[in-house]
Amino acid sequence: MKNRLFSVLLLISTILLSVTVMAESESEQDSVKRGEYIFALGGCASCHTNTEGDGKPLAGGLKMETPFGVFYTPNISSDSKLGIGSWSEQDFIKAMRKGISPEGDHYYPAFPYTSYAKMTDQDLLDLKAFLDVQPAVSELSKEHELSFPFNQRSLMAIWKWLNFDNSEFKSNPKKSTSWNRGAYIVNGPSHCVECHTPRNLMGGLDTDEGLAGNEDGPDGEAVPALIASNNKEFGDWDVSDIIFSLEVGMKPDGDFLGGSMGHVIENTTSRLSEEDLKAIAEYLKSPEG
Ligand code: HEC
Ligand code: HEC
Structure with missing residues (x-):
């Protein structure tokens, strides 16, 4: 009798557990799906996939010539060493909204975080969920070729202070x-x-x-x-x-x-x-x- 009760309980808990796991992975899939749309909305591929240079998706390497020098877009694939695969959600939100790397360095505004700063948390988290499941590309990002003083990342702190409005979007x-x-x-x-x-x-x-x-x-x-x-x-x-x-x-x-x-x-x-x-x-x- 006791044994039977035990197996019934075990069965019920197994069912409950798998329902929760299924629900979780379903909501994860929803997030990835929404993220694919946000990826298009954000035009990330325009800069981080070097289509004309036959580059792999999200591996970067696109050359951007500006009055301040030449930028090469970095690898933002899910590779944990050479891409952004090891980033936490908070790392990603800080980069997109504040223009600050996980190491605390300032990004150049050739990366349009000046606009992405207006994106909602939900949109950014969905976007990250999509990026996380894209193939890893183990390609090293190229160094920018910037002239002095623009090669000093720390100066971007002043630039941001003068030019960057990181307030959220207000309807x-x-x-x-x-x-x-x-x-x-x-x-x-x-x-x-x-x-x-x-x-x-x-x-x-x-x-x-x-x-x-x-x-x-x-x-x-x-x-x-x-x-x-x-x-x-x-x-x-x-x-x-x-x-x-x-x-x-x-x-x-x-x-x-x-x-x-x-x-x-x-x-x-x-x-x-x-x-x-x-x-x-x-x-x-x-x-x-
Ligand atoms: C990377 C730079 C860039 C971004 C980002 C950009 N545009 Fe453009 N846009 C251009 C350029 C360059 C032209 C002129 C293209 C041409 O005449 O062939 C243009 C032309 C246009 C035109 C035609 C205007 C006319 O009078 O001929 C429209 C409409 C337009 N853009 C809307 C948008 C919208 C909406 C967005 C955001 C979803 C956007 N653009 C984002 C560079 C950009
Ligand atoms: C106009 C071109 C452009 C677009 C569009 C763009 N990026 Fe970038 N992105 C850059 C450049 C250039 C850098 C390098 C900035 C630097 O070195 O300071 C960068 C850097 C990054 C970084 C930091 C990578 C690292 O290794 O530290 C992330 C993350 C990133 N972009 C994500 C995105 C996402 C997600 C989108 C789409 C929503 C996007 N970018 C759209 C140009 C772009």
């Missing part, structure tokens, strides 16, 4: 949920402002001139304004024109969008839901709060 209660979602995407994960907003002499974003265009964008190419007062052509686009251009990369006049915007379309906007594209378009039609 505007006077606007719709969709407009606020668009504001979050453009200023946060999708970092559209990093290219479409002019920069000051120190390379910081001139936030008073949000989305007013940048004559000297990445690789020296001009980036058009996304506000009607500075770009009449764009001002005439309606919401469906904007959505179509972001989805397909073609403007209403039939011209294709290229240069660095081509990578944004390939890795980010062509992968977004219709709802998010609509949110972006709605925000761009009236970005003032």
Whole structure:
């Protein structure tokens, strides 16, 4: 009798345990799935996968020429030594939101943490869950080639103090949920402002001139304004024109969008839901709060 009671109890606890484990791994899978979308939203592949150089996914090595010198994007694959596989969740959040490495060094803003700082905890944790299950690539990150004084990472502390607003994203209660979602995407994960907003002499974003265009964008190419007062052509686009251009990369006049915007379309906007594209378009039609 006692024996039978024992086996029944054992059976019940085994069932309970496996239900919990299943639920846990299901929520982990949900997180990875959401993270895959955040990965597209953040355009990480545009910089950390050197597609043109036949680089392996997330192994970095993309050369970025800037007025301050040459940067090479690092390996952010799940390799525990040469990538970021050994990072804790807190390490990752600190890097993305504060621009500080696990060793306490400052990152250069060629890594657009200046926008990622606006990302929510949930989005960052999901993104990490996705990165954690991507293949490890054991390739050493290349050293940047920066001239003095820009090769002094410690100077970035001053740069950040002058140019980095790490406040969290605040939604505007006077606007719709969709407009606020668009504001979050453009200023946060999708970092559209990093290219479409002019920069000051120190390379910081001139936030008073949000989305007013940048004559000297990445690789020296001009980036058009996304506000009607500075770009009449764009001002005439309606919401469906904007959505179509972001989805397909073609403007209403039939011209294709290229240069660095081509990578944004390939890795980010062509992968977004219709709802998010609509949110972006709605925000761009009236970005003032
Ligand atoms: C515009 C190019 C660009 C984009 C887009 C970009 N990064 Fe980076 N990232 C860099 C550069 C450049 C560095 C190196 C910064 C430095 O050395 O100070 C870097 C560094 C990092 C680091 C620190 C790695 C280390 O070894 O310390 C992490 C983590 C990281 N990026 C994650 C991401 C994630 C996740 C995304 C997408 C949400 C992303 N990056 C998008 C350019 C980019
Ligand atoms: C890496 C830099 C970069 C980022 C990030 C970026 N853009 Fe662009 N964008 C460009 C460049 C360069 C062009 C001009 C491309 C061309 O004319 O071929 C452009 C053009 C555009 C245009 C067409 C405007 C016109 O008048 O022709 C739209 C719309 C646009 N971007 C929206 C966005 C949105 C929305 C985001 C964020 C999801 C974004 N961009 C992020 C560089 C960027």
